[in-house]
Amino acid sequence: MTRRTARDLRSDSRSAVLRAFFSLRTATRQELSQHTGLSVATVSTLVKEFLTAGVVHVEAVVSSGVGRPLEQLRLDPSRGYIVGVDVAETYVETTVFDLSLDPRGTVSVPLDEHQNSPQYVVDGIRLAVHGVLALAGVSTSSVVGVGVSLPGQVQPDLGVSVFAPNWAWHDVRIKELLTAELGMHVHVDNPLKAIAVAELWFGAGREHRDLAIVNLGTGVGSGLVINGELVRGVSNNAGEWGHTLLALDGRLCRCGRQGCVEAYVGVNGMKATLSEIQPDHPALLQQEQRRFVDAVYEGVVAGDPVFVELVDETARYLAASLGDLVNMINPEHVVLTGWTVARLGDWLIPLVRAKIPDAALRSSVAVLTVSASSLASSTVALGMSTLTLEHFLAAVGLPSRTGPAPAQQG
């Protein structure tokens, strides 16, 4: 398929209007037109769809004394709710959002990382979803969709977990299982796509059209935004920067390949670096990854030269691998996020800024900024809810293609 269809253009316009509502909160059709660059006629057509679906309501009618009074519109938070679900190796965290994507409550349920059956994970998700709905006092029937992020490679269109290395899942039809279990509309995706969408709509994407969102934790990865749109690739795997080479024939990565970025800047990569600096360092005995990062943080704060060297070497690896990302996509901005960044960002980011000019083309570095994410936590749940809202609205706006509009769903 080589053509950009009218449907794509229409879908772009719909997303643009929706994002404008998130930016402006309350707006007239004229203001939406100014904000999006779309014609008032196009905006009016889309607003009519949104009004019909009950997603938008008229908050006030204002008169300037000249011409027709103008309707001030906003997203209608009471139209329904969306549940964002972040499934990780050791927990399921759910957040319920109203249709303005304001959070209404969060619940976390632990998962035993040694249990890997789909049914076990589905049970955990069910508990966490029903728990958060009870907490927020939201009935199942008012949920327009549940957005579930799953680790590994996910194909949203097929609703399949293609590969989840932590559970050794291959081609699990997870959307089907969850839909049957929950009795609600379910949308699935990968956490990096969710984080990138959250950043695109509510974070750095408000300022930048071309950005990379880089997540550092146990695993490392990126989400790419080009021309204001999330890049998925043909099988939703774009952005797997964590599994690009830092060093041919280098350290063994848990993906099976040697020399991946993750084997140097993921938490186990940092442990490997520490073992090269001092093979008998006591912190290497720490099995819990977050505690290991805490120990690094405390060591750097205390000025311990071994930890200072570890952070410096990690920053060198990070700058080199971000340099590759910058040379490949030439973004305007790189956002760093994830729990390693939350803990060590104040040390890592200035070092990366200092080292990146040696790692990328000068005229690409000249236009680049690097910063920590300004979003609070739960960005996975927020991103999944955003994706689910977009899906809901796409179905609302295009009744002919996808059958009945999801006014009936839930």
Add this chain to the structure above:
Amino acid sequence: MTRRTARDLRSDSRSAVLRAFFSLRTATRQELSQHTGLSVATVSTLVKEFLTAGVVHVEAVVSSGVGRPLEQLRLDPSRGYIVGVDVAETYVETTVFDLSLDPRGTVSVPLDEHQNSPQYVVDGIRLAVHGVLALAGVSTSSVVGVGVSLPGQVQPDLGVSVFAPNWAWHDVRIKELLTAELGMHVHVDNPLKAIAVAELWFGAGREHRDLAIVNLGTGVGSGLVINGELVRGVSNNAGEWGHTLLALDGRLCRCGRQGCVEAYVGVNGMKATLSEIQPDHPALLQQEQRRFVDAVYEGVVAGDPVFVELVDETARYLAASLGDLVNMINPEHVVLTGWTVARLGDWLIPLVRAKIPDAALRSSVAVLTVSASSLASSTVALGMSTLTLEHFLAAVGLPSRTGPAPAQQG
């Protein structure tokens, strides 16, 4: 700027209709609508602009006996000409195209690679442009634009050669110089962007919306196409895959960084690999790069084990670095092009196909195809002419920047 404007959408639609003309050659408004997915109303508006500008003409009027007779339209080759200019280190090659982008003649002028003043290069371009116009019997006044590809980093909007390492140019206002010298409308860009656009419009882009065009020669680089659109990045440097890391602290690259892909799979990289296999090999004395590649070709054809090992090791480096590209953007197709591929592709490509599954995510490799370009030579000139034609039409279609938006969208 975070918004996708009506102007962007309109420009996408214009390109879609133009590409449809290149695919269909002759088409009615209804056929253009079917091919592009745009409404007949949108197509009619754009066709009207093209007719007014004289770019399209009515070739025939056909009647089916039912309803209104239909006009068969096509691009009007006699409306004007475009000159595509490929400026390399040792030559300027110019091809003149009519507005259907059919070539009408090619001229090549040698450049002394030790001369690096902008005026020297501009003089060479002027000679080659006037030469090819004389050859094709085209008058200066019928040229609607000259598209000039320059090595290194180029900013088309500013008309500036930001950095050309071979000439040690920094921020040369080359478009201004050329416009004054030629007295014609000039558009400048980088050869990888030109090759990618040629492939997008006339090669693999007809079949694939997500592709990477990988060029192998003295230098190596890529052009990226995502969702049917060329990725430029914020300073037109996207796709600099040749300067991503294969090996941290590895071989010194001519860009100054250590371990770049180019230092392994560029022609000098292949020489370095040969010197590791056999430090005193006579082929290492060959200074002329194309002759070196010829020697490799002849050696492999003859079954010489040293050259067989060289090609195998080069394919290993190439597969590893293409694996990174695949993990980053998850394309549907990788096109290999450039003179190394023209010579060694029959050996390199099957080896790369065999090795790439070890270098990239399984679910990304599963959807990937790799092939040599199907386009004939002069793709740089063809791509530059395509970009120049797009610019010409954008100017035709948008007499005022803030003109009326396409209310007919969708």
